[in-house]
Amino acid sequence: MQRYTVSSVERHGKHIAINLQPAVQAQRLHFFPGQYATISFKRGNKWSPARCFSMTSSPDDTGLQFASRIDGKFTQQLSRLQRGTEVKVQGPFGRFVIDPGFDHRIVMLAAGIGITPFISMLRHATETGLDNPITLLYACRSSADIPFYDEIMVLARRNPHLKVYFLVSEGPSEKSKNVFKRRIDDVLLARITNGEFGKFSFFICGPKAFTGNMEHLLEDHGTEKDRLVTESFSQATNLGLGVNISIPSLTYVTTALALLAGIGFFTYLDLSRYLPKAEAKAPSATTSNTPSSVSSDGGNSDSSSSDSFYSNSSQAAGGNTGSPASTYSQSYQTPMSTVS
């Protein structure tokens, strides 16, 4: 957990950008572009609940920036934060991250305030000279209200590997040559990718319906799941960015589930120890009638051990007979070196 203070709050129509500076520069949050963090701020002597927001700043910036649409009590309060207000930041979280070695060609699909993680990515990509081609398709309701429009245009001018297209559903589209009145559909995506969907990595962030539609559309065109990356917490437009997950609530739910699972587990253990003999005999020892060989997977057995924590398997060198393995039996595992 890092402590920051509010340095400024920018208002852009229905949206705000909150700028924070670390209380101690050496203890600032380290993150990858696209990740998110929880923030809570001090209200009098108490701390507000924590809420999730994507960082819009670049990891190389000294401060942090978060952006949101003002559409709830929490974001209303954020918009009124005063300079110097203490803020707790915990994170980073999320896997919405570009891997330059894997994501050779990138298409970013954003809708509404779902643009926020992409802003961090684009800022960082431009600052570091990332030469992976990036195409941003940004769907907004109206050309009059495109969050970060000016900055995206500046980044597109500075970054020769970045192409941006704004797709609006309402209002005039003559704001610039990059604004089009149309939807993101398979025709547009086929044009962007020259029909070679499989050669691109798609990053999708926006309202749940938008994210789902894009995923289905891309999967229908043969895009492998590996190359579809969506933010793990949805950002429905009617909720605004980041009010979906409350870490404390998540903790309570997880704890309750863990307790239930624990009770179930110990009940099962007790039952398994005191079950009638007929059932206890079920995992009876079996032996193979085939010679032992590490590469053979047949004829395995399960020696019924009194130790219920370990799965057992025994196999003789050859010739023995036995009953077929019961449903309790654990197949003999062959040695396989895997990533440890």
Add this chain to the structure above:
Amino acid sequence: MIRSQQTAKALGSDVVLTVVTKNEKAAKQLFTVLWPKIHAFEKRFSRFLPDSELSYLNANAGKEIHVSLELRDMLRIAKYYGDQTGGIYNPFTLPALQQAGYTGSWPTPEKHAPGLNFSDRKVVNTDSLELSGSSARIPAGAALDFGGIGKGYLLDQLGDYLTSQNVAGYWLSLGGDILCNGSDAGGNLWKIGIAKADHPDEAAAYITSDGDRYAIATSGITKRKGADWHHIIDPRSGRPATTDILTATVTGESATAADVYAKCLVILGARQAVKFIKDHSLASALLQIRHNNSVEIKRYGALT
């Protein structure tokens, strides 16, 4: 001779113990010694347990504290490999690991257990680890963990024990790192698969042991949806390693060494890995390298 096997979850992974003995009773006796050794190791060296000796060491960074013989041994070995690999292996990358989001049950944004969050600390060199007699001191502002060496070290300990008991054959797997010796119940040498990087349930290659002690360790980046996100920190950058090696497998007599070297190869990437293999005279290695959408397999040493 019979072959007996027990499996369980331990050390945050699947553990498989396989022994070849004259009878089942002898196997059971071995298991009753091996499992407690594993659980004791986990209890002592887990970075997730607040009362582990490792956590105590981290909580007292900057102070000279008394350490157990086993911890001192591990620290000594970690320091050795830190020097020997020119810092590519570094046990002090825990802060970077936590900064990258590995707080426990990744990717759940779960709170650290109290006192186990060291993400505000720094990655330091192994040179700064001080060992004297039965005490040790890690620098203030540093935190240590034995990921990348712990399983190998424990495998070597378990192997030493089985050898001392004149066990005819065994293979042990701690989360995919394997140590074997002797032969199976039929007298066949152990045949060990190396998992494919892109299909871990399938084997990319097989190695047949030589009847002596034989260790195989595989390290790599774990594929996730859309990009790679993994727990191998490059100590030079303090970030998850940017590498084209999906998995690196190293064999040798020492599981500890195989564990460390496999991790180093992943960090270095394919180009530098070749020189590292040569410079460190690795018995054999197998690299699974990413090339756009395909995986190239390169073999070195005895695996060629």
